[in-house]
Amino acid sequence: MASDEPEVTTVTSKGQITIPSSLREQFGLEQGTKLMVVPTDYGLVLKKVDLPSVEEFQQRVKERADTVDVSPEDVSRLVHEARGDNE
Structure with a gap:
């Protein structure tokens, strides 16, 4: 279950962000994991993309x-x- 506590990260000059380690662990995000960035009326949403085997x-x-x-x-x-x- 996702925590309701927000995490803060910073966008680098290259447009990169670091996802806090606790969230990477919680959502199974490893190096090379693909994320979809979805613009919404409320901001950006990150969605893990699970590619087929x-x-x-x-x-x-x-x-x-x-x-x-x-x-x-x-x-x-x-x-x-x-x-x-x-x-």
């Missing part, structure tokens, strides 16, 4: 293979773009 992703691709005309190269490119990888 390789096996789950492969199953999703198989399920859609007959209905979508996408090459393996397209899939690879789209995955890299979504992950923010520099190919």
Whole structure:
């Protein structure tokens, strides 16, 4: 259960913030964890993005293979773009 106590952090010159260790532990945030930043009328909300496992992703691709005309190269490119990888 989330604590109601607010935590304060500072934005660096590069736009980075440090999430306090107690919150990183509470929400399972490790190095490399992807977070979505959602603007709302009340401010910004951070949402942990849980990416599917390789096996789950492969199953999703198989399920859609007959209905979508996408090459393996397209899939690879789209995955890299979504992950923010520099190919």
